[in-house]
Structures are given as structure tokens and as C-alpha cells.
Amino acid sequence: MPFEVLQKRQLSEAVFEMTVAAPAVAAKVRPGQFLMLRVDEHGERIPLTFSDWDAEQGWVRFIFMVVGKTTHALSHREAGETIADLVGPLGKPTRVEGLGRCVVVGGGVGAAVAYPVARAMAEAGNEVTVILGARTADLLVLADEFEKLPISELIVATDDGSEGRKGLVTEPLKELCDAGVVDHAMAIGPAIMMKFCAATTRPYGVPTVVSLNPIMVDGTGMCGACRVSVGGETKFGCVDGPDFDGHLVDFEELMSRQRIYADEEREADAAYRQECSCRTK
Amino acid sequence: MPERDALERAEDFVEVALGYPEELARAEAERCLQCANPTCIAGCPVNIDIKSFIGRILEGDYEGGTRVIKERNPLPAVCGRVCPQEEQCEKACILARKGEPVAIGRLERFLGDRELARPPAERERPETAPPSGRRVAVIGSGPAGLACAGELARLGHAVTVFESLHAPGGVLTYGIPEFRLPKSIVRAEIDALADMGVEVVTDTVIGATYTLGELLEDQGLDAAFIGAGAGLPVFLGIPGENLNGVYSANEFLTRVNLMKAYEFPTYDTPVWRGRKVAVVGGGNVAMDAARTAKRLGAEEVFLVYRRTEEEMPARREEVHHAREEGVEFKMLCSPVEVLGRDGWVTGLTATRMELGEPDASGRRAPVCVVGSEFTIDCDTVIVALGTRANPVLTSTADGLELTSRGYIVADENGATSVPGVYAGGDIVTGSATVIKAMGAGKRAAAAIHARLGAS
Numbered sequence: 001m002p003f004e005v006l007q008k009r010q011l012s013e014a015v016f017e018m019t020v021a022a023p024a025v026a027a028k029v030r031p032g033q034f035l036m037l038r039v040d041e042h043g044e045r046i047p048l049t050f051s052d053w054d055a056e057q058g059w060v061r062f063i064f065m066v067v068g069k070t071t072h073a074l075s076h077r078e079a080g081e082t083i084a085d086l087v088g089p090l091g092k093p094t095r096v097e098g099l100g101r102c103v104v105v106g107g108g109v110g111a112a113v114a115y116p117v118a119r120a121m122a123e124a125g126n127e128v129t130v131i132l133g134a135r136t137a138d139l140l141v142l143a144d145e146f147e148k149l150p151i152s153e154l155i156v157a158t159d160d161g162s163e164g165r166k167g168l169v170t171e172p173l174k175e176l177c178d179a180g181v182v183d184h185a186m187a188i189g190p191a192i193m194m195k196f197c198a199a200t201t202r203p204y205g206v207p208t209v210v211s212l213n214p215i216m217v218d219g220t221g222m223c224g225a226c227r228v229s230v231g232g233e234t235k236f237g238c239v240d241g242p243d244f245d246g247h248l249v250d251f252e253e254l255m256s257r258q259r260i261y262a263d264e265e266r267e268a269d270a271a272y273r274q275e276c277s278c279r280t281k
Numbered sequence: 282m283p284e285r286d287a288l289e290r291a292e293d294f295v296e297v298a299l300g301y302p303e304e305l306a307r308a309e310a311e312r313c314l315q316c317a318n319p320t321c322i323a324g325c326p327v328n329i330d331i332k333s334f335i336g337r338i339l340e341g342d343y344e345g346g347t348r349v350i351k352e353r354n355p356l357p358a359v360c361g362r363v364c365p366q367e368e369q370c371e372k373a374c375i376l377a378r379k380g381e382p383v384a385i386g387r388l389e390r391f392l393g394d395r396e397l398a399r400p401p402a403e404r405e406r407p408e409t410a411p412p413s414g415r416r417v418a419v420i421g422s423g424p425a426g427l428a429c430a431g432e433l434a435r436l437g438h439a440v441t442v443f444e445s446l447h448a449p450g451g452v453l454t455y456g457i458p459e460f461r462l463p464k465s466i467v468r469a470e471i472d473a474l475a476d477m478g479v480e481v482v483t484d485t486v487i488g489a490t491y492t493l494g495e496l497l498e499d500q501g502l503d504a505a506f507i508g509a510g511a512g513l514p515v516f517l518g519i520p521g522e523n524l525n526g527v528y529s530a531n532e533f534l535t536r537v538n539l540m541k542a543y544e545f546p547t548y549d550t551p552v553w554r555g556r557k558v559a560v561v562g563g564g565n566v567a568m569d570a571a572r573t574a575k576r577l578g579a580e581e582v583f584l585v586y587r588r589t590e591e592e593m594p595a596r597r598e599e600v601h602h603a604r605e606e607g608v609e610f611k612m613l614c615s616p617v618e619v620l621g622r623d624g625w626v627t628g629l630t631a632t633r634m635e636l637g638e639p640d641a642s643g644r645r646a647p648v649c650v651v652g653s654e655f656t657i658d659c660d661t662v663i664v665a666l667g668t669r670a671n672p673v674l675t676s677t678a679d680g681l682e683l684t685s686r687g688y689i690v691a692d693e694n695g696a697t698s699v700p701g702v703y704a705g706g707d708i709v710t711g712s713a714t715v716i717k718a719m720g721a722g723k724r725a726a727a728a729i730h731a732r733l734g735a736s
Contacts, residue, residue: 028489085447086484087447217550221673224516225529228523261553265551
């Protein structure tokens, strides 16, 4: 069932934002939920988390970084073209009610997911601080949009200091914990970042939720590709998550499982790049 | 029935069983006694008039034979391949008492395939009743849903089938491999249902995109049938089960069948192609996984089962095929740990078992032999131990009564605790067979028809 791309926006060299017409899905999305999509008939099913949606206008939006063939092909879809499939909303929504003083950490494209979460937490009456992180200023995602949210503070950190503070997101997170002003933390980004955020808050006993991004196939509980160890128990990222207690997640296992198809991904992407360069010649 | 050579076929995904040519089908049909009181029909979960369709084959009226089957079963080419006929119609055949029963399944396939060999416009279209003006939602496009949808359409109701994946067919599409059930056949038989007016909507998860309540209230559908399938794969619950290289059979088969990973990189979805593969389980799904692993290039495939071959729930034919293709059976073995290095599987430690007293299932229960642990050298472990109930739909359906294990409670006609909502197939019974699910779908269709007629 094809879905029309309404808008594509390039946010940095390898990061894109895409808006797709999907009225039935848009009517249902809540913060923290994800979709599965397939670009074309030969495509892989990949999970992407919603960055925004509009129930009235019937669209959903997501942000992705080009990391392999599927995201590469997706980045070549223009407004007016279609993608083969989009299904959702999947997974449990993020808890946003009655949390008190919240810190939401968004790293890299994880900021796209942090955006609706922070917005919903603020709308639910929590006091929200957002920490945005990226390697460099160019890779910061949605910083302008965060500025407009009714949040108490936006802290930006880049590895190279090209914008905001120089350093990792864990530093301001630790300072806030030290100041004793955090009741609840949420970290969304690369697994390694979420691991260190959870390690940062652990000594303070601050409940810390992480939004995991394991490999999935169907996204509805059928295959178990997305299984993660949480507190020694096997959970399915798609139906039990994607949010889990960051202090209980086995991040080493998650990172290892994310790399299962690294060789095949390289092979497929190289072939795709070759094909693209042939076509343009 | 003619089959491809075991060594040749174990290299590719082309269908194993070749089907009857016309003269063999006629010869097989000649064996049918055309009993005055045929016992085979009662052996069929959807009560196909077997005597009559075999009679048509004898007359050379193949279209007529197909018509007879399609009165009861919209998927003859599928069922002719995957039904366990030896447990059903063929077991009830009078000839089975003294020798070989009539090969009813093969004859069904013969007719189904002949039908699909005709141009689509010329194929049999079951007669449909005049439109009733009633609309029914069917949730899930697997065997239960398709059988229910076909029957409802025949009775004149407008049917919309909702499928969560991007392609319809359920287990026929994602689960059963190409070499046993070609996907072009599944597609063609589903297309025939579409010709009857059944609408199939993919990419829609009931319980997520719409709830059951929304379908009935907001969208004004008059009744619903839930044939969502079972869902969550069962894992071993032993150390190492999340190592890279450990698959559920569902994931392994979905990657290969639905996503066509065997054609990577033409298709984008990869699958880890192990050299030494251990498949845990003894059902048809375990056989499918083992034979698929072999076709993906595994040098050695072990089937690890805690009882003996006699207790295996798989069809004899599938067990035989697996053996022929070089799958090595390790019976009376129960896994205790998956071993790994650098995050990847390096072996499977198992313990020897022996058979003790019969358990609740009537099969002799395997008992662990103390101190008998040994390790199977392997780089892939595929777990085929069945599934648990999927909560996505049921957790959002108000008032729907569930069993303690999360399956939907339904009576013999599929009626659930919610008026107008029916259910059947694996989401009611737990893992079963294609044709049993179809039987449940058809019974529910009859009940829905009665309800809609009465209201």
C-alpha cells in the first residue's frame, strides 16, 4: 500500500526529515512510538520513531541518518513520490504524566524522538530541561524547534564545541543530578550515549528511561529479532518497549546485536552507491 | 508423487514436490471406491465433498472438480500442499484400513494447480449471493481469515481483511517456505478471493492503527472475525539465547520467506548464513527451518529434539524430506546453554534425555540423564518451540475475554465474549495447522452469517 511523501528536508549532510501522508496512523501516534517502513518492493522493513505528526492534516514525520542502503534509498525519495509501506503506531508510548522535574537527553538523531517527548512532558505540566548533543554543530537536530517549546532550559553540547558547551551530554546531566533538581531522566540516542546517561544517573538513584532501537523485522512481536535483556529478563523491544529502565538494560548485548548485519549492510550500501552512480552517468 | 532429487533440491528454493501429471492423477482417482457412505469427508476439517471431486477427475471434468472443492475451500492449491491429509481425510479413507489410502491431498493439489494454470479471466468464480448490505472486518489474512473472508463473500457480505504486514497470507507467506509452498500460488489464490469482492488492506495493525472498537463503532462494521495468529515466539530461557546467531524460527523464516533474504542483495533483507546450524524443536516449523538453513548453504544442520522421532509433531513426509536432504537428527537431547565468543554463537550445550512416564499430552515425558551434557559445535541456533499469544490486539479490545495464557476465549462457532466479535485459528487454540484454522474461520463465517441474517 503506497504512502505519499509530502515533504523532504535535508538537515545536514547525512540527516533528513521526511513527512509522509498517513492519516490513520497520524490519528493515533503518541510520543515515543515508532513506525515500520519499507521503501520499495525489494526493501527491508526498518523501524523509525516519530518526530512529529498532525492528526488533522493526516501526516507523520520522522528523521533519519543515512547509514545504509535503506536509509540511503529513502533519502532519495522526493515530495510527490511514494514509499511502499508504512505501518504504525507501534510500541508503547512514553510515560509523560506526573514525573516532576524531568531531564530529556537527545543525542544525534535521537533528538528527533526527544522532541515530541519533551513537548508532551511539558504539556503534561512537568518542569522539563532538555540536553541536546551531537558530534558537531551541523549534526544538531531540531535545535530551533526545541527553543520554541515551553521548557525551562535547553542545554546544547557538542563534542568539538562548535555550538553550545564543548563536551558530552553526560556532563550537564551530572551537574543537574549534583544540584538535586532531577526527579526523572529520559535518554534517547545512540546506545552508547544511553548507556553512559544511565551510568551517570545511577549513583543518584534518578529513575532513567531509555528508548531502545534494536533491529526489527515485523515490529509487532512476531519475530523476536529485537529482544533485549532488561534486569536479566528477555524483553521484546517492539511490544514490551521501546522504553525500558536504563539502569537494567544490558547495553553491551544491545550494541552487539545491532551489529549482526554490519557486513551485509556495507555490501548492500556499496552496491546501491554503485548503482546510483551508474544511473547518473 | 514425483519429487526433485534430494541433493539437487537442497541447493535451491524451487518446489520439492512436482505434483501429479494428468495420467497419474487419473490413475490415482481410479483407486477411489466412490463409497456409498464416504468416510473421508468427515475427516476433512472443512468437509470438502471429496468423493464428488474425485468423481469429476474420473470424468475428466477438472473445472467441475475445482468447483466442488471451492464450494468448501477457497485455497485448494495451498491445502493440497500443506494439509496433514494423513491425519485427516486420508486417515478416514476406507482403503487406509488395508493399505494405501487414496492420495486425496495430491488430487486436490492437481485440481488447484490446473486451475491456476488457466488464464485468470477463465478461472472458476464461486457463485456469490446478492449483496446483503452488511460489512464484516476480518483481522489477519492467514488461513483462518482467508477462509472466513471467502465464505462471507460467497454469502454476499462485504468483507475487508486487515493485514499487519505488507503482504497478505499470514503464515502461508511469512512462515511456510517457497520450496514447500510457492508464494506465487498463495498470491494467486488470494487474488481469486479478491475477484469475489474481498478487500485486503495491508500495513494495518488492529490494536495499533485501529482498535477493534473503532472498526465496529466508528467505521460501522457489522461484525468482526479475529484470526490474528499466535505471535510471540517462545525462546529457550537458557543462558546465551540472545547471542548473535540465535534466531526464533519465526524470525529466520520471515527473513527468508517474506523478505526473500535468500535473494540478498537483490532483496535488501539479510540473514546470517550459518555453516553449522542447530535447530531446536520437532514440529513442521523446525523441519522448515532446518531445510531452509541447508538451502542457505549450511554444511551441517542438526535437529535437536528432546523426545524421539516417534513423538515428533511434524508430518512424516516433512521428517522424511529433511532426512533425505541431509539434516542430522539428534534425538533425546535438550539444550541447556548457548555458548558464545565475542557476542556470537560457537556451540550449543545439551543434555541427554530418556523417556519416562506419559505426560498430560499422552506422550512419554523426556527425563534428563544426569551428567550427560555434551556440546554441539555450531554457529547458528534456531529455536522452533512454538509461540505465545500476541497482546497487541487483545490488550486494546475492551471486554474480550482471554485465557490465563492470553488466548481469546471462543465457543465452537468462534463467538467471543463480545457480541458480534468472533475468533479462530492460533489466537484461540495456540499453534495448530493451516486447515484447522480454516475450519475455524469457516464455522465463524457461518455463525456471523446467521447473526447478520437474524438481526
